[in-house]
Amino acid sequence: MELKILKIGGSVFACKESNKPKVDFNVLRRLSREIANAYKNNFNLILVHGAGSYGHPIVKRTGINKGIKRKSQLVAFAETQRLQNELNSIFTRELIKLNVPAIPCQASAFTLMDKGKIKEMYIKVIKGFLKLNLVPTLYGVPAYDEKQGCSILSGDDIVPFLAKKLKVKQIIHGTDVDGVFTSDPKKDPNAKLIKKITPSEFKSIISGISGSTKIDVTGGMKRKIEELVKLTEFGIQSIIVNATKPKRIEKALLGEKVIGTIICK
Ligand code: ADP
Numbered sequence: 325m326e327l328k329i330l331k332i333g334g335s336v337f338a339c340k341e342s343n344k345p346k347v348d349f350n351v352l353r354r355l356s357r358e359i360a361n362a363y364k365n366n367f368n369l370i371l372v373h374g375a376g377s378y379g380h381p382i383v384k385r386t387g388i389n390k391g392i393k394r395k396s397q398l399v400a401f402a403e404t405q406r407l408q409n410e411l412n413s414i415f416t417r418e419l420i421k422l423n424v425p426a427i428p429c430q431a432s433a434f435t436l437m438d439k440g441k442i443k444e445m446y447i448k449v450i451k452g453f454l455k456l457n458l459v460p461t462l463y464g465v466p467a468y469d470e471k472q473g474c475s476i477l478s479g480d481d482i483v484p485f486l487a488k489k490l491k492v493k494q495i496i497h498g499t500d501v502d503g504v505f506t507s508d509p510k511k512d513p514n515a516k517l518i519k520k521i522t523p524s525e526f527k528s529i530i531s532g533i534s535g536s537t538k539i540d541v542t543g544g545m546k547r548k549i550e551e552l553v554k555l556t557e558f559g560i561q562s563i564i565v566n567a568t569k570p571k572r573i574e575k576a577l578l579g580e581k582v583i584g585t586i587i588c589k
Contacts, residue, residue: 327368327454328494330359330577331483334464335500336567338376338411340538345378345407352418355498355573360422362577368454369577370486371419371426371461372479378411379404379464380539383476389440389541391472401474404466405432412463419459427458431477432467440475442485450486462486476541484551487560495552495560496576498567503585504549507532521587526553552587562587 337355339346363369383389386400412428419426434446453460467477487495505515506529518529526549535544552562565572565584575582 325366325368326494327370327490327492328496328577329370329372329483329487329492330573331479331495331497332371332373332567332573333479333497333499334374334376334379335536335538336374336376336498337415338374338378340374340376340380340500340536340540342377343381343539345411347411347414351568352415354570355567356415356418356422356424358571358574359419359577360424362574363424363459365578367577368457369459370450370454370490370492371459372482372486373412373415373461373463374479375408375411375464378407379476380541382407383466383541384539388466388474389476391469392474397474401466405430408463408465412461415463416461419461425458426461427453429453429460429462430465431462431482432465435467435477437467437469437475437477439469439471442477442481443470445485445489447486447489451490454490478543480543480548480551484555487555488558492560494579495555495562496573497548497552497562497564498573498576499545499564500566500568502566502569502583503564504529504533504545508534508537508545510537517583518585521549521553521585522589523553523556549587556587556589559589 337352416426436444464478469475507515509515533546563584565576
């Protein structure tokens with residue numbers, strides 16, 4: 325069975341512009357229905373979601389992404405992890421209600437970081453879950469880092485790592501804009517949607533891509549695209565779609581034509 329990875333950015337359902345943890349339940353429930361509808365078709369699925377208001381503000385405030393330097397950061401480390409578990413529990417609860425076997429997977433419990441990079445991840449459990457036809461549901465988390473005590477294992481780190489290890493062919497990335505534009509569409513009304521990006525074209529468009537307009541500690545759109553472009557070397561194709569607009573995620577999961585940006589070789 326084909327394996328797809330669906331990443332849902334925190335900006336989509338976890339109110340990234342809010343300073344306090346907040347979920348947009350209308351969006352989350354609609355998205356969950358779309359995932360449930362598409363999942364009836366025969367493919368294996370890994371879901372990865374971002375943290376939005378549950379992660380970025382507390383990490384920015386306490387600096388735990390840069391390592392543990394003060395004792396007071398330990399409570400922040402623990403609380404950040406707890407908040408991510410809470411958000412994941414909210415997301416998976418909606419999916420489970422719709423009969424999707426979305427099994428919560430706390431990646432920091434089986435991943436070792438080294439200066440902000442994944443050093444080791446024990447993926448046998450993920451493979452096992454997939455064999456059973458579960459939908460492993462991972463999310464951005466603060467993780468143990470050998471060099472600095474703590475760093476952020478973001479959804480955007482997890483996606484390329486698993487895609488390569490598990491020989492994924494397709495990644496669907498849901499965000500809060502229609503795809504990749506010539507410049508940030510939230511700031512520039514003349515920004516134009518780029519329908520397709522190949523590694524050779526990437527160099528000429530990279531200057532127009534910035535991070536995130538919201539509080540972001542993991543690199544935003546620019547880092548995402550850089551990683552997805554690298555994956556094309558491994559035969560992995562990605563599509564960036566607007567998950568805040570109805571049916572886009574469902575269509576993308578089903579392989580139907582949808583507005584967005586395709587990243588391929
Ligand atoms: P997510 O939470 O979905 O992972 P991010 O906040 O990290 O998303 O990145 C999405 C944001 O990236 C958009 O809301 C947009 O403001 C910003 N962005 C910056 N440059 C671009 C660009 N060239 N094309 C599209 N989005 C861009």
